Amino acid sequence: MSYTQNIDGCFGAERLARADIDAVLANTEPALTRLRAQHGDHALPLLRLPEARDDLAACEKLSAHLLKDTSNLIVLGTGGSSLGAQALAQSVDKYRPIGLPREGAPRFHFLDNLDPFAMDAALGQLDLRTTRFLVISKSGNTAETMSQTLSVIAALEAAGGGKYIKHHFGVITEPGDRALRRLAEQYDIPVLDHPPGVGGRYSVLSSVGMVPAYCLGLDAAAVRAGAAEVLAPVLAGAKPADIPAAVGAALTFACENKLGARSQVVMPYGDRLERFAMWHRQLWAESLGKDGKGTTPIAALGPVDQHSQLQLFLGGPRDKLYTVLTQGLAGRGPRIVSNDSELAYLNGRTVGDLADAEQRATVDTLIANMRPTRTLYVPALDARTLGGLFMHFMLETIIAAHLSGVDPFDQPAVEQGKVLAKKYLQEMRR
Amino acid sequence: MSYTQNIDGCFGAERLARADIDAVLANTEPALTRLRAQHGDHALPLLRLPEARDDLAACEKLSAHLLKDTSNLIVLGTGGSSLGAQALAQSVDKYRPIGLPREGAPRFHFLDNLDPFAMDAALGQLDLRTTRFLVISKSGNTAETMSQTLSVIAALEAAGGGKYIKHHFGVITEPGDRALRRLAEQYDIPVLDHPPGVGGRYSVLSSVGMVPAYCLGLDAAAVRAGAAEVLAPVLAGAKPADIPAAVGAALTFACENKLGARSQVVMPYGDRLERFAMWHRQLWAESLGKDGKGTTPIAALGPVDQHSQLQLFLGGPRDKLYTVLTQGLAGRGPRIVSNDSELAYLNGRTVGDLADAEQRATVDTLIANMRPTRTLYVPALDARTLGGLFMHFMLETIIAAHLSGVDPFDQPAVEQGKVLAKKYLQEMRR
Known part of the structure; x- marks a missing residue:
């Protein structure tokens, strides 16, 4: 497995007893059995994506079309049609943190939020002749x-x-x-299928993530291979205790029901997982938040949120479960040189050394303050490990929904707002 | 006033009664009286910043130093030393949404998160000869x-x-x-004072926000003038009901204590307020989250979070207060042209028309689902209105802390992690 989950910090004073998890873990069996069956009879297409390879040539072909003589590549899509690709782009492209593209590669933009000023800027400031648009909309x-x-x-x-x-x-x-397909036909624009039966928030392993992956120069097959590795024990009928996603789902359920944890903070350390936490936020909120149920996912980021949200996490109410995604950061980044005695502790260290020490300190401080805390440690973040993390959290979400008795695949509440927006638009003075 | 607060959506079935607010509002009097006194005797320097002008020349001078022959301007600072400037940069620079600087202006980067890969990218990919660094650290x-x-x-x-x-x-x-001042002296680097007695999360109106404002070509005095306008009724001894920040503080308190709202969602519509919600998140979390108390601030963004968090907001538990920041968006942005009958409702509209209809629809749908919802409407976002929003939420936070009986200006819980990180760094193998 490409990551290590540790839930020891969830047990002890003011937290869970081991027996709390064991009881819930047994209840994940039906969900795991159903997932195995759904893989067998292809009832949940998501579960067949990790092993699929025959669709990748078409994804690569569309990416080649989009990369031809291109200075700027803009992904138009919202929610699940963008966040997975954003996470992919951020995780592997070391130049993105400062907004620079890889050498010879186009600049990427994700216009996932409808904003009139951003659209004016895109149309007014970019050289449209060399700007390409990947349009993603399931519906x-x-x-x-x-x-x-x-x-x-x-x-x-x-x-x-x-x-x-x-x-x-x-x-x-x-x-x-x-409508989008009719538009594409009108202009002879190449179209790839969004796989039917795969919801937007579960679509990152499909063409929705793989076309951007190719555009980014990523190893798309490795993303899927990493996901397959995490799915494997589920398909092999492993015991719940040996399936990290089942353990994670049981943990979220136990923390909610035994400790009254109304929120789950997902806090990666390092810029490269910032969007991953946003991807998870949608996945969890839309899958679990219904029928008056659902814990609230809170995206955080380390180390910066030590200077923002951590005070509340440590000193506020005991109403949260903490999931910290740690990475191998020690030894990375530039070296720090100081001749100041107050800063002697930094001299000779790297920026990554400090970030590494801080991620461990935050985890240990949360636990010392008796806040239920689990870690997922990724030694090295790459396409394969990211694929594994995607699959871990998709499985965890589906299993958690089963435990809560809600449908992880619908989003019934948002329709009302769409109808109302249309009505208001029609009433608006032209 | 440069914005309009509307709390009508917080009253009715499953929400508050008008009397709930009135009772709390009376309890804001002592906090308002104290603020007036603190302005009078200069005990809270924050309250003197809106009227200050004599420090602006030095801010402008430092910005001129940083802009000389500059291709990239990097702000090094974390938490309150960065978020206010980020909000300023985003709100007024229409080119930032797609990562382009104003013509002739340097590209801005906020490296507020310590990340070894981001630092490698900054040092390896930028032309250091024309790259400048504004270093901000209160301590x-x-x-x-x-x-x-x-x-x-x-x-x-x-x-x-x-x-x-x-x-x-x-x-x-x-x-x-x-240490930072010693370093500056060693290299003869120009230094400006961080005003003593102004906490990082309350510092946006000081040099911490004003130097970046000048670098961005903003009207720094207008930011302060907008803040002064919002502070004025407090200083004039207006009734709590006539002070929007007092009403807002009473609302958060009543929602927490009468409705069990454990979280407050702050959801601006439009990219230009995305960072503002992050600025508010720190302000609220660090100021209120202590002594086992504190509601959880949740940053959201519209319209995109209609496709992410809204399902939970509408269909999940009734444990949140919703604050939607709406803007005048109608008529803005490029025009939509379609000959498809399914899309006839969009034909001839602008991108901003749709965003505007959506922000109203989201507010009305939250209310229709009996979720306590207030709006702050800003007709036009500019330096002045943004200054007003900063002051509104700083005052609201301070008054809310008074109602909760916590100190809005300390952050006692985060020290433990800092000590531990130092220890781990020292133990690390070199």
């Missing part, structure tokens, strides 16, 4: 994504580039008669 | 900021630029004998 009619796409096409046509539109776009959407 | 010995600064100096010296170091840096730190 093929997401209002935000369609608006962005249609405004780009209008801008290209206004600039006299109407006949080149197909060179500027690639599309991923579900099969069937959909 | 003058923040481990992360000192490590970053010292590793930059080492890299500059290794590249033969040792004698030009003073041209690369500006420093903001408190007066007195401090």
Whole structure:
């Protein structure tokens, strides 16, 4: 396994007893049995993605189309159509932290939030002739994504580039008669299928994540291989205690029901997992938050949140479970040189040494303050380990939903707002 | 006032009664009286910043030093030494959404998170000859900021630029004998005072925010003028009901104690307030989260979180207060053109029309689902209105702390982790 889960910090005074977990763990058996069956009869397509390879050539082909003579590559898509790719981009591209692309590679932008000023900037400031757009919408009619796409096409046509539109776009959407697919056909834009039956927040291992992966120069097959490795014990019928995702799901359930933990803080250390925590936030919130149930996922980031949220985590109410994602950081980064006696403790260390010491100190301080804390340690973050983390948390979420008695795959509450927005738009003065 | 607060959505079935607020509002009187007194006797320097102008020339001078022949300007600072400036940068620079600087202006980077890979990227990929660093640390010995600064100096010296170091840096730190000040003296780096007695999370109106404001080409005085406008009714002895920050504080207290709201979601609509929500998150978490008390601030962003957190907000437990920051977005952004009948509702609208309809729809849907929801509406976001929002939430936080009986200005719990990190660093094999 490409990561190590440690839940010891969840036991002891003001926290759980070992027996609390064992009792819940037994109740994960039906969910695990169902997952095995759903893999067997292909009822949950998500579970077949890790082993799939035959669709990757088409993903690579679409990425080649998007990379041709390209200075800027913009992903238009929202929620699950963007966050997985954002996590992939951030995790492996060491230049992204300061906004620089890899040498010879285009600059990546994820316009996942509908913002009129951001769209003005994109259309007004980028060289549209060498700007490409990957449009991702499962339903093929997401209002935000369609608006962005249609405004780009209008801008290209206004600039006299109407006949080149197909060179500027690639599309991923579900099969069937959909607005986005009709638009793509109108302009002869290449289209890849969003796999049917895979919800947006569970789609990172599909074309939705793999096309961006190829665009980023990532090893897409390695992402899937890492996911397969984490799924394997589930498919092999391992005991719940030997499946980290089942242990994690039991832990979240026990913390909620035994300790009254209403929130789960997911706090990676290091910039490269910042978006991963946002990806997890959507996954958990939409999958578990329904029927009046659901703990609240809180995305944090280390070390910076030591100077922001940590005071509350340590000194506030005991209403949270803490999941800290730690990485092998020691020895990384530039070296620190100081001749100041007050800073002697830093002299000769690397930036990564300090970050490493801080992630361990935060975990130990949370535990010393009797806050239930688990760690997932990743020695080296790469495409494979990230694929494993994606699968861990997707499985954990599905199993947790089973324990809570909710459907992990729907999002019934958000429809009302969509209808209302349409109504308000129609009432607006033109 | 540059914004309008509306708390009507907090009253009704499953929410508060008007009397719940009135009772708490009376209890804000002592806090308001104390604030007036602290302004009078200069006991809380924060309250004197909105009217101050005599320090701005020095701020502008330091910014001129940092802008000379500059391609990249990096702010080194963490928590309160960065988030306010991030909010300023994002709110007013329409090019930032896609990572482009204003024409002729340097590219801004906020390295507020200690990350070895980000530091490698900064030192390895940027042209250091034209890269400048604004180093901000109130204490003058923040481990992360000192490590970053010292590793930059080492890299500059290794590249033969040792004698030009003073041209690369500006420093903001408190007066007195401090490691950062000693370092600045050693290299003849210009230093500005971090005003004593102003905590990091309350420092955005000081040099900490004003130097970056000048670097960004912002009207720093307008930021302060906006803050002064919001502070004015407090200083004039207005009734609590006529002071939006007092009403807001009473609301958070009543929602926590009458409704069991354990969290407050702060959800701005539009990219330009995304960092503002992060600034507020620190302010609230560190000021209120102590002595086992404190509600949890949750940063959200619209419209994108309609596709992420909104399902939980609408369908999950009734344990949150919702604060939606809405902006005047209608008519903004590029126009949408579509000949598809399914998308007829978008045809002829602008991207901002849709975003505007969505922010209203989200507010109304939260209320229809009987979730306590207030709005702060800003017709036009600029330096002045942003200054007003900063002051509103600082006052609200201080008053809320008074209601909860905690000290809004300390952060006692985080010291333990700092000590432990130092210990682990010392034990590490070199």
